Amino acid sequence: MIGLMEPIRLIIIDQHTGVRSALRIRLRSASGINIVASVDADEALQLAPGDFSPDVAVLGLTGRNDELKKMVALVEQLVEGGTAVLALSSYIDVVARELVLAAGASDYRLKNINTPELIAEIRLLAESHHQEWQDNH
Known part of the structure; x- marks a missing residue:
């Protein structure tokens, strides 16, 4: 279990440098x-699964369909390595939402999520995903 003394290891993944910087x-x-x-x-x-061993990945989705297949593969790779994935999108895309959730993403939210809510979501995902990962491995 991730305790107060153990920080949540987070990886930010987004195609745009400015978005990564803002996050x-x-x-x-x-x-x-x-x-x-x-x-x-x-x-x-x-990245090899053990390169950073993140607890949570914040994954920015793009609006381009050709990128979606890559994003789904990335979600699968991250989840297989024990990382909870929070997918963020600029707008609601039902197909993308269903595909990334089916690939194992823990949640799908809009990028305009406020900062306190984003932080709370990251903490919740880290805790619940870590516990689930421990139970299954």
Whole structure:
């Protein structure tokens, strides 16, 4: 179980440098969250499962259909490695939502989520996913 002494290891994955930077700024003041990497999807797919051992990935989805297949594969890879995935999208896309949730993402939210809610969601996902991972392995 992730305790108060053990920070949540977070990876930010988004295709846009500006979005990654904004998320880092929003989350850097959150106590107990350690951002271990901030990369695009191609870089994330190249990471070995143990490279950062993140507890949670915040994954920004793009509106392009050609990217969706890559995002689904990335969700599967992250979940297989024991990482909870919070998918963020600029707008509601029912197909993308269903595909990433079916691939194992823990939640799908809009990118305009406020910072306290985002931090609470990350903490909740880390705790519940860590417990589920422990129970199954």
